Each structure stands twice: as structure tokens, then as C-alpha cells.
Amino acid sequence: MKKKHLQRLDLIFKNEHDTEAILEKTFKRSNDDVINDLISSGLKGRGGAGFPTGLKWKLASEEETEVKYVICNADEGEPGTFKDREILSSVPHKVLAGMAVCARIIGAKKGFIYLRGEYLFLKPQLLEAIDKFHSLLDEMKVDFRVEIFLGSGAYICGEESALFESMEGKRGEPRNKPPFPTAQGYKDKPTVINNVETLAHTYSIFKYGPEKFRDLGIQDSRGSKVFSVSGDTPVPGIYELEFGMSLQKFVDDFADGDAKAVQVGGASGFCVPRKRFDKTVIGYQGKLRGTSLPTGGSMMIFNSSRSMYNVLHNYLDFFVEESCGQCTPCRVGTQQLLLGVEAVKKGEQPSSYLDKLMDLAEAMRITAKCGLGQSVANSFSSIVENFKEEMIY
Amino acid sequence: MTAVKQLVKGLAEQHGRNEESLLPILQGIVSQEQHISEDAMVEVARELNISAAQVYGTATFYSFLHTKPLGKFVIRVCKTITCMMHGKNQIIKELETVLKINLGETTHDGKFTLLETNCLGQCHKGPAMLINDKPYTQLTPEKVREIIMMYRHEEVRAN
Numbered sequence: 001m002k003k004k005h006l007q008r009l010d011l012i013f014k015n016e017h018d019t020e021a022i023l024e025k026t027f028k029r030s031n032d033d034v035i036n037d038l039i040s041s042g043l044k045g046r047g048g049a050g051f052p053t054g055l056k057w058k059l060a061s062e063e064e065t066e067v068k069y070v071i072c073n074a075d076e077g078e079p080g081t082f083k084d085r086e087i088l089s090s091v092p093h094k095v096l097a098g099m100a101v102c103a104r105i106i107g108a109k110k111g112f113i114y115l116r117g118e119y120l121f122l123k124p125q126l127l128e129a130i131d132k133f134h135s136l137l138d139e140m141k142v143d144f145r146v147e148i149f150l151g152s153g154a155y156i157c158g159e160e161s162a163l164f165e166s167m168e169g170k171r172g173e174p175r176n177k178p179p180f181p182t183a184q185g186y187k188d189k190p191t192v193i194n195n196v197e198t199l200a201h202t203y204s205i206f207k208y209g210p211e212k213f214r215d216l217g218i219q220d221s222r223g224s225k226v227f228s229v230s231g232d233t234p235v236p237g238i239y240e241l242e243f244g245m246s247l248q249k250f251v252d253d254f255a256d257g258d259a260k261a262v263q264v265g266g267a268s269g270f271c272v273p274r275k276r277f278d279k280t281v282i283g284y285q286g287k288l289r290g291t292s293l294p295t296g297g298s299m300m301i302f303n304s305s306r307s308m309y310n311v312l313h314n315y316l317d318f319f320v321e322e323s324c325g326q327c328t329p330c331r332v333g334t335q336q337l338l339l340g341v342e343a344v345k346k347g348e349q350p351s352s353y354l355d356k357l358m359d360l361a362e363a364m365r366i367t368a369k370c371g372l373g374q375s376v377a378n379s380f381s382s383i384v385e386n387f388k389e390e391m392i393y
Numbered sequence: 394m395t396a397v398k399q400l401v402k403g404l405a406e407q408h409g410r411n412e413e414s415l416l417p418i419l420q421g422i423v424s425q426e427q428h429i430s431e432d433a434m435v436e437v438a439r440e441l442n443i444s445a446a447q448v449y450g451t452a453t454f455y456s457f458l459h460t461k462p463l464g465k466f467v468i469r470v471c472k473t474i475t476c477m478m479h480g481k482n483q484i485i486k487e488l489e490t491v492l493k494i495n496l497g498e499t500t501h502d503g504k505f506t507l508l509e510t511n512c513l514g515q516c517h518k519g520p521a522m523l524i525n526d527k528p529y530t531q532l533t534p535e536k537v538r539e540i541i542m543m544y545r546h547e548e549v550r551a552n
């Protein structure tokens with residue numbers, strides 16, 4: 001084994017069962033205190049966008065509406081991500097505890113776990129955990145209930161507003177924003193929607209206090225993060241690591257010694273070539289030096305035997321299928337990018353055509369209605385720029 | 394009352410007759426019948442008092458809701474990048490050989506349908522596939538043959 005640089009953490013997956021104590025403790029405190037703890041912990045959403053969790057709860061708590069909702073986003077559809085499945089199967093009680101505290105703070109009586117259809121096999125054990133949780137709530141005389149809502153195979157339904165549409169029985173087509181979910185979410189009611197991992201982190205923050213969380217990570221990227229590691233690695237799997245790590249260290253620990261690129265953040269994330277491993281930090285964009293990349297936790301490693309054309313082709317194929325088709329830049333753009341790289345590869349278009357395609361991808365970043373279409377350029381431009389020869393020959 | 398009517402009515406009673414119950418009802422139909430027929434859509438619209446067009450719009454949006462008949466066991470092989478890198482094409486080939494069908498087809502006896510799908514969230518254990526809702530991971534051609542054999546045997550036993 002190589003020398004290990006990165007410390008493996010055991011916060012999220014730690015086998016501990018203190019839901020009752022945590023609920024009692026947080027329910028005794030004022031909403032402001034609990035929210036301030038969350039804010040000072042530095043916790044940001046682990047679903048990809050990185051919105052500060054404490055602030056999200058605060059915004060929803062300030063809405064003066066009787067009916068509000070808490071939703072756990074377990075749609076986990078980003079290629080290369082599988083950590084939420086593991087969290088839900090091994091520590092579902094932590095996610096539920098986080099939902100209960102959130103419900104108390106914002107004033108919600110009902111919560112949902114939006115579980116992707118591909119994870120239907122998890123439903124029985126999850127229902128068991130929910131039953132147990134409901135019994136505890138009954139004992140504590142807490143008026144809150146959680147239901148599972150099952151998805152049906154659509155990546156776009158991970159996008160929060162598409163998820164609400166889907167729950168309302170409609171096609172999973174994203175809405176315009178604003179209004180944001182904290183003002184008008186599910187059934188147009190104020191809704192807090194958080195990623196599975198985000199909710200599980202709140203459990204640790206409530207149990208151990210915000211300092212312990214804040215002590216981990218760097219600058220704008222605090223705490224630990226669960227990474228899904230796949231591709232050319234001898235040790236594929238799920239790892240909890242300190243946020244803000246250098247990509248070089250990650251590669252040293254997890255790649256097979258021959259990594260030529262790492263795709264950070266899945267198909268909608270960025271491709272980092274070997275020459276930039278040491279300049280790249282995994283965390284939210286802030287005052288970091290070098291390049292910092294946010295990630296929902298997907299880390300796909302490619303070694304020198306892989307064709308980056310095939311990688312890009314696979315991602316584009318994914319986007320063409322998963323685009324909801326609602327807005328033209330994304331519906332037509334994804335198809336044109338796919339046809340375009342195929343044409344260059346076959347020699348039907350000159351290599352300069354790639355620049356036009358990159359312009360198209362960048363135009364999608366500005367004109368597409370939701371994060372899906374806006375982020376196609378992330379992988380597209382970073383792969384094409386760094387591996388141009390592979391796109392042509 | 395026809396079987397479809399009965400089924401939809403039962404599902405509407407179980408999930409409620411509001412818009413939030415549309416997806417659960419459609420999922421319930423698929424889990425019984427493997428697909429949502431036009432009759433079923435019309436029936437759902439009637440039960441929920443919404444337009445058949447809305448039911449159709451929703452039913453055709455989701456990749457797990459089918460409007461064409463499928464086999465009793467729907468096999469979905471992940472075709473996304475890590476599974477592809479770890480040999481999903483070999484897995485598809487093996488399934489095509491064992492089932493004597495091409496990708497996208499259903500066996501003559503109506504037992505198996507072979508499809509591809511996007512990332513199943515099992516990338517560290519690719520290649521991966523689902524048979525109905527059950528995941529199978531770290532597939533090899535040998536393993537695939539055994540799994541299909543098992544499903545065929547279970548069928549025989551169940552009859």
C-alpha cells in the first residue's frame with residue numbers, strides 16, 4: 001500500500017443512535033440558536049449547488065404560512081454518485097433526525113424522502129426506519145410525519161423544482177426561479193429541500209456542536225464530505241474525507257498510478273487533466289488559490305488507456321436522454337453537441353468546429369433554463385480543451 | 394368491471410384521488426402490468442378527474458413508466474461511463490445470446506425485456522443492472538447466465 005495522505009473520517013457513517021437526545025436538546029433551544037449553530041458550522045448543501053444550509057432553514061422559517069414541507073432529496077442520479085444510497089441504507093436515522101429538527105424550526109408537519117426509482121430495493125428497510133422514528137416522535141409528542149415518494153427514472157427530477165412537479169403528478173420539468181423553494185416549493189408552499197448527506201451532517205453538528213464540523217475543511221468548504229470513487233481505481237467505493245483536499249493527494253491515494261484525468265462532480269462536473277492535479281482543490285469556489293471545484297461527491301478516475309472522446313460521448317448521450325426538453329437551448333444544444341463531436345471524429349467537420357461547439361456549450365450556460373443545460377459546458381469545454389487531439393484523431 | 398378498471402380503482406383508493414397520487418398510481422400499474430395501456434390511462438384520468446392528456450404527459454415523461462408492453466422481467470443494464478469502462482458491452486452481448494433477443498426486445502414467451510439505462514448508483518460495483526427493482530452488480534458473463542437461469546427456474550417453480 002502507498003503511504004496514505006488523506007485522513008479517513010468516520011462522522012457520517014459512525015454507528016451512533018442519539019436521535020431522541022438530539023431532538024430533546026435542539027427542541028429546548030430557540031430556533032435562532034439552532035440556526036446560528038448551523039450557520040457557524042459552515043455547512044453547505046451537499047447536493048451540488050452548495051447553498052448554506054442554516055440560511056436555507058432560516059429563510060423558510062421566516063415565511064408566514066401555515067403549511068410547509070421538508071424534503072430529503074434522494075434522487076441521486078448524477079453519474080458516478082452513490083453515497084446517498086449508502087447513507088440511507090446504513091444511517092437513515094440521522095437523515096430523519098435532521099428532517100425532524102428542520103421541521104420543528106420552519107414549522108412543518110410533513111416531510112418526504114424523494115427516493116429515485118432505481119433505489120426501490122431500499123424502500124422496505126427505509127420504511128422500517130421511518131416506523132421506528134414515528135414511534136419515537138409519538139412518544140415525544142412531536143407532530144411530524146415522513147413519507148417516501150418514489151421517482152421513476154428521470155435524472156432531471158433531482159433538480160428541486162422538477163422534483164416538486166414530479167411529486168405533484170406532472171412531468172419533471174424545472175420551474176423558473178425565483179420564486180425559490182423556501183418561499184414556494186412543493187404545492188407552492190415554503191419548502192426546505194436538502195440532500196441526504198446534508199441532512200445527515202446536521203445530526204453530527206447537533207450532537208457534537210458546530211466547532212467540530214467547522215474545524216474540518218478549509219475557508220468556504222467546511223466539514224467532511226462523502227466521496228463516491230469509481231473508474232480506474234484499485235479501491236472503488238465510498239469515502240468520507242476532509243473537504244478542501246488537493247486533487248493530487250486524492251489521486252495519490254485512490255488512482256492506479258496511471259491517472260490521466262479525474263472527472264469531478266459527474267457528467268455535469270469538470271474534467272481535470274493530470275497537469276492540473278496539484279493546482280486543483282476540491283471545495284466550493286471562494287477565496288481558494290488555484291481552481292476549486294464543487295462536487296456532489298462523484299470522483300471518476302480515468303487512466304491513460306481510456307479514450308476521452310468515449311468519455312465525452314457517453315456524457316453527451318446521457319444529457320441528450322435526460323434533458324427534459326422544455327427549453328430549446330438544452331434540447332437542441334445537447335443533440336447538436338453530440339452530433340458535432342461525432343462529425344469531427346469522423347472527419348466530416350474540421351477540428352476548428354470544436355471551437356464552435358464550445359461556443360454553443362457556453363451559450364447554453366447562459367440561456368438554458370435550469371442547471372442541467374447550464375452545466376453541460378462544464379464537462380464539454382473541460383474535456384475538449386484538455387484533450388483536443390483525442391477528439392480529432 | 395375489467396381487470397384494468399379494478400386495478401386502477403384499487404390503486405386510487407390506496408393512494409388517494411389527488412394529483413400527488415398520479416405518479417404512485419402509474420407506478421402501481423407498471424408493477425402489476427409492466428406497462429400503462431391506453432385503457433389504463435383513460436381509467437386513471439377518470440378516477441382522478443383530470444384530463445387523459447395530463448396522464449399521458451406524465452406517463453410518457455419517465456423512463457421507468459412504459460406505455461408499450463414489456464416482459465415480466467425487465468432487465469436494465471447501466472450504460473453510463475464507469476459501467477461501460479468495466480465491460481457493460483460484454484454483459485449486453487451475453488444477455489442477447491442467452492435470451493436470444495436484441496437490445497430493446499422482449500423474448501417470445503414474454504418473460505424478459507432487455508433495455509439499457511443510465512447510471513444506477515452502483516458505479517463502484519460495475520457493471521450493474523436491475524431486473525425489475527433488484528440490483529445485480531459486479532457482473533460477468535458467467536454471472537449473468539446464472540442469474541437468467543435462476544429467473545427461468547423460479548418461473549417454472551411458480552407455475
Ligand SMILES: Cc1cc2nc3c(=O)[nH]c(=O)nc-3n(C[C@H](O)[C@H](O)[C@H](O)COP(=O)(O)O)c2cc1C
Pocket residue numbers: 044045046047048049050051073074075076077078155156157158159160161193194195196198199370371372
Ligand atoms: C439537473 C440537476 C440534478 C440534480 N440532482 C440532484 C440530486 O440527485 N440530489 C440532490 O440532492 N440534489 C440534486 N440537485 C440539486 C438540487 O436542485 C438542490 O439544489 C439540492 O437538492 C439542495 O439540497 P442541498 O442544499 O442540501 O444540496 C440537482 C440539480 C440539478 C440542476
Ligand code: SF4
Pocket residue numbers: 156173174322323324325326327328330331368369370371372373374
Ligand atoms: S435546461 Fe434542459 S433540463 Fe433544464 S429546463 Fe431546459 S431543457 Fe429542461
Ligand code: FES
Pocket residue numbers: 079080081471472473474475476477511512513514515516519521
Ligand atoms: S455508471 Fe453504472 S451504475 Fe453508475
